[in-house]
Amino acid sequence: MGHRDVGILHPGDMGRGWRRRPWREAPRCGGCPAGGRSAASRRRAAGAGLLAAADLRELTERCEVVLSVCPPAAALDVAREVARAGFRGVYVDANAVSPQRMARIAEVLAAGGATVVDGGITGPPPREAGTTRLYLSGDAPAVARVAGLFTGSALAPFPLDGPIGRASALKLAFASYNKITYALAAQACALADGHGVLDELLDLAAGALPHTPLAATERLAGAGGKAWRWEPEMGEIARAFAQVGLPTGFAEAAAETFRRWEAHKDDTAMTGARLIADLCTAERHEGSGTP
Template sequence: MGILHPGAMGAGVAAQAVAAGATVRWLPQGRSAATVARAEGLGLRPAGSLEELAATCEVVLSVCPPAAALEVAGQVAATGFRGVYVDANAVSPERMAEISAVFEGGGATVVDGGITGPPPRRPGSTRLYLSGDDRAVARVSALFDGTALTPFPLAGPIGRASALKLSFAAYNKISYALAAHAAALADGHGVLDDLLDLAAHLLPGTPLAAPERLAGAGPKAWRWEPEMREIARASRSAGVPAVFAEAAAETFARWEAHKDDETVTGARLVADLRDDPAHRTEGTPA
């Protein structure tokens, strides 16, 4: 199996395939020293080029930022890859159709994938939904049988796994943007501490009640912003208002400077929503 490209989630997925006995290859070119060390520690084997990876792997799994999904698919298709290509990115069904079209006539079989949950480390925490050609789906599922990444085949064509993934993300991730908005509103009126106390009483376990959970959105916002754009696209195609996803995308865009910064606080993220020169009223000091 080949993995493109092993960030936190991709590395976790690859590690489960290795644990199940698969040989997993990846591309170290252009990756950071930390990524190389992580891949080596997980037992991933380097490939000298994308062409080499495509020629030696029967299954290639793409786990990358959604904005890069179509480009990565095009690069793999250009190698003449003829195995099973799994796009497990947070993309809309419409984007998934574009990715599938890239491989038309080339001999590869495309499988639609959607990962829910954190990077897989313990059984029951993370699911890999799969849709598309039944034989190809079964082949991919077998790579992760008995691992911490639980495969869930979905009956039906390409697009169903992506639709399910984005539907879940629409609730799960937009809730972080909504919590931050509520906190910023309360902060602007001097009642933030009271709001947090109220949320802890009535909404325990939510990002609004636990600022430390809200902080977790900051390092990931650079990936979540394009995911919200994909949710907006999927919403429009289903005749559903896209305004929630579009507003969440704008919120996450405010936090992109905190990419991979695990030290950012919930208070900083709330402050980022209030620090917007474009929305200052006349007479407000800069």
């Protein structure tokens, strides 16, 4: 190809970390198309220094590599849109999807001539080195091409040997522990609060489990604004559990917890105490039959 631009669909919260341009080689980057996205998404893309494309076809024609960074529930639809636009470059699905869904995404893109790389991002938006990793698996030359874009950047590439699905499996295995821990801690706090022993629980946890979300309610606060994304991710984790014969109940219960916080979408001022109170209120309503 005669062009080397990199496109991102759709930056969202993770895209805020791209303002320092974490890749080394790409001279420009196409953000999400101008149409069909919310004003907030367009502001985030502009604030991250991404060049907006007029539409998806312009972005796919301009870019050799396209990264999909979107809520997991939208990942397959985004892949279909890119395939319909005629993209034939390297497509990196970096979403929190199950290996099973990742295989379906690969089928959709490969049918149109694109080369697909399975990606899994762990950590916060990439603002400084050593905090965020991008695991990659699939076609070896394409994996090496993508890894080369990020080598030495704030988003550290970790190529994995083996087929598509390995990066997604690793991402979800880590997320199953990391994110379900927040749901479990919130439930424990809500249980204690409901019985009038929340202060005593926090004192106990501060001594026995000082580095966990259970030890201080402020550590739960960030989960509120992300719950709308974490809830469908739990569905992907449940699907991955089922694929290898594991019980799905952990992920399903966590999904229900996060669903109760969806109204706090992108709220950076949320407090852990408010999240715990929301769980307690919902539980009382369910117990009394109140709608």
